[in-house]
Amino acid sequence: MQSKFQQFKTDFEAQLHTVADRLKLEELRTQFLGRKGKLAELMKEMGLLAQDQRQVLGAVANEVKTAVEAAFAQKETTVRAQEDAAAAQREWIDVTEPGSWPRAGHLHPVSTAIAEISDIFSRIGFSRVRAPEVDWDYYAFESLNMPKDHPARDDWETFFVKQAAGSRQQAAGTEDERIHHELQAASRPLPASPDMGRLVLTPHTSNSQVREMEKGKLPIRMININRTYRRQSDVTHVPMFHQFEGLLIDKDVTIGNLKGTLDYFAKAYFGPSRVTRLRPHHFRFTEPSFEIDISCGLCEGKDSAMCRLCKAGWLELGGAGMVHPNVLKAGGVDPKVHGGFAFGWGVERTLSMKSGMNLDDIRLLYKNDLRFVRQF
Amino acid sequence: MNILISYSWLKDYLKTNLSPEEFAKKTTTAGNSVEHIDDVAPRFDKMVVGVIKELKPHPQADRLRIAMTDIGSEVVQIVCGGVNLSVGQRVVVAVPGSKVRWHGEGDLVELKETEIRGEKSFGMICAAEEIGFEKLASGDRMIWDISSLTDAPAGTPVAKALGLDDHIFDIEVTTNRPDAASIIGQAREGHAATGEELKLATGSLQQAAFGVEFEEIAASRKLPAASFRVSVLEKKLCPKYEAVRLDGVKVGPSPWWLQRALLISGHRPINNIVDVTNYVLHEYGQPLHTFDAATLKGGQIVVRKAKKGEKIIALDGNEYELGKDQLVIADAERPIAVAGVMGGSETGTTAQTTSVIIESATFDPVSIRRTSRALNLSSDSSQLFEKGLSQEATRPALARAVELILKVAGGQVASQVATFEAKPFKAPTYRFRPADTRALMGVEDITDEQMYESLRRLGFGIDVNGRAAKVTVPYWRARDIEDPRDLTEEIARLYDYGRIPSVLPTGELTGALPDPVIVLERRLKECLRGAGFTEAYSYSFTNEQELSRYSSSTDQVVAIENPLSADQSLLRPSLIPTMLTTIEANQGEFKEGALFEIAPTYLSREGEIPDQSLELVVAVYGKDGAVAFRQAKGILERVGEELGYSFDVSPHDGDSRWHAGRSARVQGGGKTVGSMGEIAPAISKAFGLDARVTLINLSIESLSRVPAKGLIYEPIPTFPETKRDMAFVVADRVEFLQISQALRGASPLVHSVELFDVYRGAHVGEGKKSLAVHLALRAADHTLTAAEADTAVAAMGQVLVEKFGGIMR
Known part of the structure; x- marks a missing residue:
């Protein structure tokens, strides 16, 4: 009987040695170790022996069983590793090939910038408002402390609209035009004063200043982002571009508050290491007025003489200033009580x-x- | 406006030992932005004064010669093509290692010791334009003869010999500060910014060093009061006019110090008289003009408007026809200068001139600007005048010019100063309260006295009275200081904005709610981007041609009075034409595409600003119009789903710009919010489109007023759904909306009807279509049995047969 166990082990090991795949391995398991396999048979046979013999043989049987199972497990590991290796070869994918994409959509970079800018300012309480981009001279210039003969009001700087001749047209027959007329019916009221001047394509977003003040609600913290127009077109200028305008009107507003606001924007938009500086400048609708520079992100001010981007470590961002008392007055705000700051610059x-x-x-x-x- | 300021010239008026960098930093902080510092001397590295000792022909080249040139340490051989070389001449020798610009063109090139046609050449004898003096062109094949400019010995570095050891600041001057666009202006600013001592003769800043002497000469009774007569007919346009005559001047080249000052400041030396006026322009910021007194007819100077059709040949050699609003300086017969813009060539100084009249005047800035723009003629003078100069500035500049002309061209003062002044200057005064400035700056640590001191440094007069002061504005600031508020800026910029602490605003929040149109615009953009659409972004402009392609009338279209070009002369009343133009421009590169744009459209309204409502246009284009339509319909549904709108789409009642069989009206909340459909073949042809284009055009303003239903939670069914498919044939023109409504009505168990296949063709016969739908059936309280489902499906089938004559497949 003992020799039968030994024979069993020898047979198993001999066959195990020849196995190369999982299928054969499973067959072997059934044949030798399965419920009706050879080992089970031997065990059954052993059960027929006398108890003292069984005890002696039991140790042998256990030893054989353990050895066989260990050998089997080891073989199983080897076979699995071999199979995995084979699969790796067979199912190889060139990981450097491009992936497949869902159809990609693209927002224009200006849209993305507008969204980012709005978000940054909304975090410090500035809400985005809407203002017309074709507006009266009054809002674009006159109310902003710009004298009649200011160069910006000349024909070669600013686009003017031809005054509509004749009466208002009746709604034409097409669907789209009818929709437009529906809209007009629900749109804004007539301006308060008849003396609004000509219609202009606003050359800046500052027309929103007095319009916002006229709403009569203080304090004001607003951002207006709009298309703006100037009579220019070359490699560095486009006749239509975008500006964003910030306006804060409140009590006890200081230049330091303007700096705080601009610094917040610069760090949020350009990165926490960037700083701004104010340089004295001149605009009609603010006093004092500043030009806002931001530290250069390319040379970081270290090698500014060679930097192709900046001037002496600084880049011009836009203009800002403390709202001129005349502008406050035009908006019906008492400059003795309230003050404020405004800033604006180009989105592009x-x-x-x-x-x-x-x-x-x-x-x-x-x-x-x-x-x-499609690159964005 | 930028101005080039020589540091050494500036130091004529400002006593300072600050390094150029330190000075630049301080004056920039105070508002005089130094954009660039040009260190001049290094440009002349390895360039020395050479003296030509011997000239020999070049054995291999007729046009070249060999110049044996003493460069101090040795006599070297240089091959040179200069036709004006002569023995004993002083020249600029660029030795190997120096950088020159060949013939004044292209990039700087480093010189090497070389051989030219077999002869060794140690460096090069330079023309002026080759070493950075483009404005001093030497003439064709001429080298720069510096014999008369310096007597420095051979070998002296050129920078030293010609006084070029200087730094040039390129300073931006804001339009309201023409007073700062000069050496003296920057000296005043530098004084205020640094505290260094200002060197002006009388200390009052009012007078030139020569001023007192000049006043005595000019008032001398020995001089004729009027050897010419000045009459100003346009007092508004010319509030001040002064002129003086000098006789016995000798016109010729200026001495080097004068040429040098002009060259490094960006001016071109011409002759000593003109050079002096340019020098004074740069130094004082007051334009001057000189007439050759002999050419003036009738001994008269008349300041008047031009007569219609009057012409003048200006100093630039061009003839200009003048308009009747344009101010001129005339003699008895004709215009002799476009006032403040440019002089006439017939009355300018020439080599033969011996007697000059120097004009120093003030003109109305707006008039100058309009004339300059109308004539398309601009000069250093007009650029200053159009920003507004002080009438008080004319006399010191005139005195300075006389001083310099006497020095460089000889002669003597031959008349008293003829002066016209519309009314005498009165310095403005303002009441200034330091406490207001402190509050606006947000700074506590600045005292009243510090503020007064800042103003004094800038030339303001201060008369303190308790907690306020009466501030008198110096004449050169009388135009830009308009309000006591302006004084705060003066103080704050000298205090240094950088020192003002940066503090986020505190105070009450506004409580403003988001604008629904802005919110919707953004959500639409993000939704469309997520669905694979690309955003177009166009100018607001259109033109008649583009509108006519779209069969759109120009009624109510907003027209620009002064467009840049004809193709940008209107504002678009619809986003569609631009979109079609965009597709046309891209169809070569991209055969199909999905685009959108959100922008305002413009329609004029009488007595009001134009309607500027925000619209959305979505375009799907490709070879197959039906596919494009379905994609467009799909995106409309998806947008509706995401934003919580349910759109009703019903066939259009006919607009010839849409494809008659493939267009629809889009409604939301019972109101029309736009249209969708394929663009009509005729329009497509007019735009040259190869692809079929389906558009959706929605009014965002209308849409924003439709109440969004939001997303409604529907409980997840407790009992599983039974899914069935159903296929049937019906007449082609039966609308699916009708069918799906009928199917839903046929059994309460129907939860959804989803169309998944449409077939038209031979298998189903003419005028028919085969539809296949997925059905989802369910009950709230139990799992459906097969029999229940079968009954429901049968009921639906019956409805199809009865209502639509459908045939089940």
Whole structure:
């Protein structure tokens, strides 16, 4: 009987040695170790023996069983590893091949910038408002302390709208035009004073200042982002561009508050290591007025003589200042009680300074060449 | 406006030992932005004065010669093509290692010892334009003869010999500060910014060093009061006019110090008389003009408006036809200068001139600007005048010019100063309260006295009275200081904005609610981007041609009075034409696409600002119009789903710009919010489109007024759904909306009907279509038995047969 166990072990090991795949291995398991396998048979046979013999043989049987099972387990590990290796070869994928994409959509970089800018200011309580971009001279210039003969009011700087001749047209027959007329019926009221001047394509977003004040609700913390227009078109200028305008009107507003607001924006938009500086400048609708510079992110001011981006470590961002008392008065705000600051600058410029998007010709932004927009 | 300020010239008026960098930093902080510092001397590294000892022909080249040139340490051989070389001449020798610009063109090139046609050449004898003096062009194939400019011995570094050891600041001057666009202006600013001592003769800043002497000469009774007569007919446009005559001047080249000052400040030396006026322009910021007194007819100077059709040939050699609003300086017969812009060539100084009249005047800035723009003629003078200069500035500049002309061109003062002044200058005064300034700055640690001191440094007069002061504005600031508030800026900029602490605003929050249109615009953009659409972003402009392609009338279209070009002369009344133009421009590169744009459209309204409502246009284009339509319909549904709108789409009642069989009205909340459909073939052809284009055009303003239903939670069914498919044939024109409503009505167990296949073709016959739908059936309280489901499906089938004559498949 003992020799039968030994024979069993020898047979098993001999066969195990020849096994190379899982299928054969499973067959072997059934044949030798299965419920009706050879080991089970031997065990049954052993059960027929006398107790003293069984005791002697039991130790042998256990030893054989343990050894066989260990050998089997080891073989199983080996076979699995071999199979995995084979699968790795068979199912190999070139990981450097591009993946498959869902159809990708693209927002124009200006849209993305506008969203980012709005979000940053909303965190410090500035709500985005809407203002017309074709507006009366009064809001674009006159109420902003700009004298009649100011250069910006000349025909070669600013686009003017031809005054509509004749009476208002009746709604034409088409669907789209009817929709427009529905809209008009629900739109804004007539301006308060008849003396609003000409209609202009606003050359800046500052027309929102007096319009916002006229709503009669203080304090004000607003952002207006809009299309703006100037009579210029070359590689660094587009006739339509975007500005954002911030306005805060409250009591006890200081230049330090303006600095705080601009610093917050600069760090949030450009990165925490960036700082701003105010340089004295001149605008009609603020006093004092500043130009806002931001520290250069490329040379960090270290090698500014060689830097292609900045002037002496600084980049111009935009303009700002403390709202001129005459502008407050125009908006019906008492400059003795309330003061404020305003700032404004170009979205395109802000955008190109952040991303290092080096456009040789800025007009590309509005050419609607999909090869451009699809990069964003 | 930027101005080049030579530091050494500035030091004529400001006593300072600050390094150029320190000075630049301080004056920038105070508002005089130094954008660039040009260290001049290094440009002349390894350039020395050479003296030509011997000239020999070049054995291999007729146009070249060999110049044996003493460069101090040795006599070297240089091959040179200069035709004006002569023995004993002093020249600029650029030795190997120096950097020159060949013939004044291209990039700087480092010189190496070389051989030219077999002859060794140690460096090069330079023309002026080759070493950075483009404005001093030497003439064709001429080298720069500096014999008369310096007597420095051979070998002296050129920078030293020609006084070029200087730094040039490129300073931005804001438009309200023309007074700072000069050496003296920057000296005043530098004084205020640094506290260094200002060196002006009388200390009052009012007079030139020569001023007192000049006043005596000019008032001398020995001089004729009027050897010419000045009459100003336009007192508003010319509030001040002064002129003086000098006789016996000798016109010729200026001495080097004068040429040098002009060259490094960006001016071109011409002759000593003109050079002096440019020098004074740069130094004082007051434009001057000199007439050749002999050419003036009738001994008269008349300041008047031009007569219609009057012409003048200006100093630039061009003829200008003048308009009747334009101010001129005339003699008895004709205009002799476009006032403040440019002089006439017939009355300018020439080599033969011996007697000059120097004009120093003040003109109305707006008039100058309009004339300059109208004539498309600009000069250093007009650029200053159009920003507004003080009438008080004319006399010191005139005195300075006389002083310098007498020095460099000889002659003597031959008349008293003829002066016209509309009314005498009165310095403005303001009441200034330091406490207001402190509050606005948000700074506590600045005293009243510190503020007064800042103002004094800038030339303001201070008369303290308790907690306020009467501040008198110096004449050169009388135009830009308009309000006591302006004084705060003066104080704050000298205090240094950098020192003002940066503090976020505190105070009450506004409680403003988000604007629904802005919210909707953003959500739409993000939703469309997520669905694979690309955003177009266009100018607001359109033109008649583009509108006519879209069969759109120009009624109510907003027209620009002064467009940059004809193709940007209107504001678009619809986003569709631009979108079609965009597709046309991209269809070559991208055969199909999915685009959108959100922008305002403009329609004029009488007596009001134009309607500027925000619209959305979505475009799907490709070869197959039906596919494009379904994709567009799909995106409309998806947008509705995401934003919580349910859109009703019903066939359009006919607008010839849409494809008659593939267009629909889009309604939300019972109101029309827009249209969708394929663009009509005729429009497509007019735009040159190869692809079929389906558009959705929605009014965002209208949509924002439709109450969004939001997303409604529906309990997850407790009992599983039974799914069945059903296929049937019906007449082609039966609308699916009708079918799906009928199917839903056929059994209460129907939860959803989803169309998954549509087939039209030979198998189903003409005028028919086969539809296949997924049905989901369920009951709230139990799992459906097969029999229940079968009954429901049968009921639906019956409805199809009865209502639509459907045939089950």
